Amino acid sequence: MTYLRNTWYVAAWGEQIRAGELVTRRILGEPIVMFRTEDGGIAAMADVCAHRFAPLHAGKLLPGDRLQCPYHGLQYGPDGICVHNPHGQGRIPASARVRSYPALEKHTLVWIWMGEDAPDPSRIPDFSVLDTASPQLTSKRDWLRMDVDYLLITENLLDLSHVSFLHEGILGNEDTVPAAISVEERGATLWVSRVMSNVRPPGLFDLMFKRDGGRVDHWATMRWDSPGCFLNDAGVTPVNRPREEGTGILGTHFLTPETAETTLYHFAAVRQNPVSWGEAIDTDIRAQMSELRRHAFEDQDKVIIEAQQRALLDPAARTDRPVLLEIDAGPVRFRRILERMLAQEAAMRIASATA
Ligand code: FES
Ligand SMILES: [Fe+2]
Missing domain, CATH: 2.102.10.10 (Rieske [2Fe-2S] iron-sulphur domain)
Structure with a gap:
């Protein structure tokens, strides 16, 4: 690799x-x-x-x-x-x-x-949110190992349509399937946005916002800085109201290839525009933000992506031409950027070897 x-x-x-x-x-x-x-x-x-x-x-x-x-x-x-x-x-x-x-x-x-x-x-990409947030608003700084190529986790994080299915209840639900997806690219940075209107709030967001299951507008914009850094600006706000009236998280994710088939995955989240429910409930929200996210990544993403990795390595299971859907706009784009950067790096290596 x-x-x-x-x-x-x-x-x-x-x-x-x-x-x-x-x-x-x-x-x-x-x-x-x-x-x-x-x-x-x-x-x-x-x-x-x-x-x-x-x-x-x-x-x-x-x-x-x-x-x-x-x-x-x-x-x-x-x-x-x-x-x-x-x-x-x-x-x-x-x-x-x-x-x-x-x-x-x-x-x-x-x-x-x-x-x-x-x-x-x-x-080094800007993750100053991790410097400035108060501990009460910051999840545990956590990490895990996945037995997969880091590019498969990158695809997972740049196509958050999976939250409605794989993380149903916690980070998505049936209502969050339809979404307006947009992709923006600048240099080696990519933003993939999903906007969902008038939906039941995913569990983690309801916990932080009204705690009544009332309908919301929901957004998630994942910033990717090559090769493995992600900042997910995600939140909910009352239907048809500006985001400033809502609340949410800034989720950070860092992928480091250990080998071609194993990845170190560091993650933490910071609440943005937090609604305070008092000391005891805020402490509980912090704990749940840590536990629910770890559960989603370890017991749901890791399980499915490791199965995907096994299928890709299994000659009987793999297909050379995966079907592409609209939701793959982010994954397709990041692969192009990364390939361009790898080609540039290879060209520079050849140039300096022959200079
Ligand atoms: S001193 Fe390190 S292997 Fe001998
Ligand atoms: Fe996920």
């Missing part, structure tokens, strides 16, 4: 990288170990010792941001260069180094740059 490399991927929530701990991830097929440096930054390097290939995450973090290999004790600095050899004369061969990856924390997430080009922090 060819991945976009000169771009940022989410490696973890910032709170998952705690001082003194080693955290391992596989990203774009590469084993990586991360830790928090003494100045509060993030170190990320190949999780394979340069000597006999032991996994560094099984080693020890020593004072001075030194990572000691568990096998024969070579010590590496956060830049992946060996700084101490406890054996013989202590000579450090120039080849005693492992690849290090640029990594930083922004919007409460840890971002890692997997390419060879210089990293550009300004290319």
